[in-house]
Amino acid sequence: MKDTIKNIFAIFFSFFILSCGSQKKDYFKAKEIYKSNSLIITQISENAFIHTSFKKTDDFGNVPCNGLIVKDNNETIVFDTPTNDKSSEELIQWINERLHAKINAVVPTHFHDDSLGGLLAFHKNKIPSYSYVKTIELAKENNFVVPENSFNDSVILKVGDKAIIAKYFGEGHTKDNTVGYFPSENILFGGCLLKELEAGKGYLGDANVAAWPGTVEKVKKEYPNVKIVVPGHGDYGDGRLLDYTITLFKGQ
Template sequence: MKNTIKNIFIIFFSFFILGCGPQNKKRFKAKEIYKSNSLIITQISENAFIHTSFKQTNDFGNVPCNGLIVKDHNETIVFDTPTNDKSSDELIQWISEKLHAKINAVIPTHFHDDSLGGLLAFHKKNIPSYSYVRTIELAKENNFVIPENGFNDSVILKVGNKDVITKYFGEGHTRDNAVGYFPSENILFGGCLLKELEAGKGYLGDANVSAWSDTVEKVKKEYPDVKIVVPGHGDYGDGRLLDYTITLFKGQ
């Protein structure tokens, strides 16, 4: 009798640990939730969405360009604009109508048009923009729309009750490339500083290839708990994107 009770207890305990315990919480399954000719939105976690727009280039063809939306309650923050004002208007409308959320801020992570090409659309809707101070300087030099608020090292903004961090770690793809971090879901938006797995080096016209690996090493050290990493182009993944980018530019 004692053995029978003991066996039932073991079976019950095993079932709880393996099947019902909180550590076995079902993994979020990413899904594409919006698609038009100019904009794709993919939900990658409970409160994070990749927006993908397109840029026609001479060297690389029609390039998909990623940004990130993070959400808490009825508020959002957007990292990088779509590549033009039309796609940005489409994104702003989607956030308003489908997420029923306000956009607290837009954060271009560097001065290229795959990061701030649609900034005017946000400004016209009175959505404040933030960027690293060097991004503001380079936007001015290149006659692009200029982000409104600058930060010297990092800035922490609120989305709902959650923090959203944007920080500059050093040069790489450009002299001004910053990254965004959403601590509540351990999601890193690396922008064009980070490469998808198996990617080439891409456009290097404004790059500092000798500093690139060291910069990404600093990012990796700062965010050891990262679970999802979103690059500026291509597929998102995990911390391996940091390691891949470090290796790609090592010893350059």
């Protein structure tokens, strides 16, 4: 009887240790790991970092603008550039010197300057850029720096032993807005297609408001296991950002 009790205790103890270990592995407390007047970097998972730069606007003041860095085996891919070349140079230097990592590619997710405003700095550092074909068309029309490589629907790029996906789901904030997905950590970079919780509608000058909720519904269906969602502006969160954005624009 004593041996049976001992065995039951041993099994329970082992399960408890394993359970705590797995919870600890899944839990990651976000932390700000770099800050200057023009750039903030926040680590949000073991291999993902939000870069935040700033854009001065007449309507909304000094707006913080998010991008995402994903990493594996001393290689990174960057979604969206900081808002200007100076901040982009700062980000590139930080990745090279602090993460000790190579930047395989930069992926601007739409044609506005909070997505590709610092693209020239990446090109000067011989970092290839990839964008949806419509982003390239709109960048040319507006005399912006033009991404080098285009994709029609989606592109899969390698980062270390992992992969990222950039994909177009339809119009919303702009005609060309794409999203980025890092499957190994179930992280979605929604860019300006997605809103932080409690956000307003923001700039609608190039938007297709009628199509917006349907586009986000497609994203939600494509990535049902998403754990972390990063919007173009404001605080990151989880899948509720998708639902909030759908509700915000439905019936408009």
